[in-house]
Amino acid sequence: ExxxxxxxxxxxxxxxxxxxxxxxxxxxxxxxxxxxxxxxxxxxxxxxxxxxxxxxxxxxxxxxxxxxxxxxxxxxxxxxxxxxxxxxxxxYLDYYRKAWEKIKKVRDKFVRQINELGFSAYDSKANFILVEFKNKEETERVWKYLKEKGIYTLPGWENEFSGLDDQFIRFTIGEEWEMNRVVEVLSGYVKRH
The missing domain is CATH 3.40.640.10 (Type I PLP-dependent aspartate aminotransferase-like (Major domain))
Structure with a gap:
């Protein structure tokens, strides 16, 4: 302020x-x-x-x-x-307030899990997070791997966000089961690479 x-x-x-x-x-x-x-x-x-x-x-x-x-x-x-x-x-503001609180909990858990996998997830106050990878090549590999598994994300090179470079992927926070699936797939990626 x-x-x-x-x-x-x-x-x-x-x-x-x-x-x-x-x-x-x-x-x-x-x-x-x-x-x-x-x-x-x-x-x-x-x-x-x-x-x-x-x-x-x-x-x-x-x-x-x-x-x-x-x-x-x-x-x-x-x-x-x-x-x-x-x-x-x-x-229906009460309904939305409960939904926002649920998303915050799922988001915070997701950030923690992504960081535990060795990636760099930034803390967020929104309904999405940014994950930074080592370099453009790794970002592309992860993005393609997720896409092959049916998980669609927004990579930095799509330029929707000014200033976001090729080392980032944006993840929109969904239902808990959806985010658990993303963590499961990324865990599989880590084991393979």
Missing amino acids: KNIIDILQRAKGMVVVDECNYEYLGETVVNLIDKHENLIISRSFSKNFGLAGLRLGFAISNPQNIKKLAAFGQYFRVSRMAEKAAGKVLK
């Missing part, structure tokens, strides 16, 4: 803080909105509510900023289906 306050005080324009993974991180700067007129927080229904195809998000800020953003609304229309879906998910 201290870093964001510093940025807000030095910025000559608006500062947008991405809280699209708020549901997993649990940290927010909403409390700074009243003190900093240049703060806009963006959140999403897309990522953590299972509505990725609807591309639905929202902004949190002071009334003046929201009014300015609303002027752009004609260019970023929200479909009726997206509105209805958002309304529905908000009625």
